Amino acid sequence: MTTPDPTTTSVVQVRGVTRIFGKTTALDSVTFDLEPGRIHGLLGRNGAGKTTLMQMLAGHDRPSSGQVRVFGHDPYEHAAAAARTCFVREGQRYPDEHRVCHVIATAAAVFANWDADLADSLLATYKLPMRRKVKKLSRGMQSALGITLGLASRAPLTIFDEPYLGLDAVARQMFYDQLLTDVAEHPRTVILSTHLIDEIGDLLDRVLVIDDGKLVLDEEAETLRGRAFVVTGPAAAAEDFADFRPVLHRERLGGFARITLDAPLSDENRSRAHAAGLEIEPISLQQLVIHTTGADRPDLEESAL
Numbered sequence: 001m002t003t004p005d006p007t008t009t010s011v012v013q014v015r016g017v018t019r020i021f022g023k024t025t026a027l028d029s030v031t032f033d034l035e036p037g038r039i040h041g042l043l044g045r046n047g048a049g050k051t052t053l054m055q056m057l058a059g060h061d062r063p064s065s066g067q068v069r070v071f072g073h074d075p076y077e078h079a080a081a082a083a084r085t086c087f088v089r090e091g092q093r094y095p096d097e098h099r100v101c102h103v104i105a106t107a108a109a110v111f112a113n114w115d116a117d118l119a120d121s122l123l124a125t126y127k128l129p130m131r132r133k134v135k136k137l138s139r140g141m142q143s144a145l146g147i148t149l150g151l152a153s154r155a156p157l158t159i160f161d162e163p164y165l166g167l168d169a170v171a172r173q174m175f176y177d178q179l180l181t182d183v184a185e186h187p188r189t190v191i192l193s194t195h196l197i198d199e200i201g202d203l204l205d206r207v208l209v210i211d212d213g214k215l216v217l218d219e220e221a222e223t224l225r226g227r228a229f230v231v232t233g234p235a236a237a238a239e240d241f242a243d244f245r246p247v248l249h250r251e252r253l254g255g256f257a258r259i260t261l262d263a264p265l266s267d268e269n270r271s272r273a274h275a276a277g278l279e280i281e282p283i284s285l286q287q288l289v290i291h292t293t294g295a296d297r298p299d300l301e302e303s304a305l
């Protein structure tokens with residue numbers, strides 16, 4: 001049994017966590033804290049290490065070295081910490097004979113803050129048949145079941161690992177709206193891992209990006225929204241403008257350039273760009289993550305995110 005750290009207000013503390021599987025270093029000296037009541041985006045390319053990290057937070061795995069604390073305890077050893085965590089992941093397996101009603105009944109027994117009315121309303125919204133076997137649900141329905149569990153559990157730490165697979169755009173938007181509303185009314189700490197970054201950008205309070213096992217970005221979403229911008233126009237003027245500013249990405253087409261700069265989109269930058277005949281625009285969170293993780297290398301597809 002671990003002794004809780006009474007000095008921390010963090011829900012999650014991760015300190016120098018490394019996880020090695022054979023020859024693969026899935027996580028490499030990762031350190032961060034998560035504060036209560038906020039929605040965190042955990043982003044990164046395929047194989048970056050996101051699921052490995054979430055499994056540790058949920059107490060399903062433990063680091064090769066370093067320390068994980070959830071509510072002040074090692075979640076791997078501490079059933080009570082794990083019971084305050086709801087981990088919703090794609091492809092969750094249930095016993096063959098389990099029907100939707102069995103999954104709901106089990107969740108109601110496990111999660112102390114379970115809200116049966118919310119669960120009923122979500123089941124009706126997503127048209128989930130209570131008597132159907134889970135293995136007979138469509139892919140989208142299985143995702144809807146996961147979302148229902150994640151929201152109705154009202155777990156103090158709720159983790160969604162790509163919860164939307166198979167859901168159409170309307171159903172995904174319903175999930176985002178429900179998440180935002182319910183977390184505002186019943187604050188809890190949420191981790192949302194997704195590749196649909198621009199869809200969830202407005203939901204996030206904080207953004208963590210993992211790349212090749214390393215935490216490469218840990219920033220307030222508000223700070224990121226104004227952190228970088230793109231300048232486009234005649235190449236000479238654009239290059240002149242970019243001089244002395246950190247360049248995240250550069251594209252040339254004939255005499256034109258499109259340069260992404262790691263600099264705030266300030267009024268001064270706007271007026272200087274306009275005076276030089278250049279167009280200026282903020283970059284999306286998705287673009288920023290692509291540049292941060294090197295996914296804009298010519299040999300890599302944007303869809304790899």
Ligand SMILES: Nc1ncnc2c1ncn2[C@@H]1O[C@H](COP(=O)(O)OP(=O)(O)OP(=O)(O)O)[C@@H](O)[C@H]1O
Nearest residue numbers: 021024025026044045046047048049050051052053
């Ligand atoms: N149990 C395991 N045994 C061996 N290697 C593993 C294991 N779990 C994860 N890995 C490896 O660790 C790395 C990180 O995998 P992880 O599933 O955490 O990535 P991810 O960021 O969640 O990727 P995706 O976005 O594709 O789901 C990958 O190289 C993966 O192959």
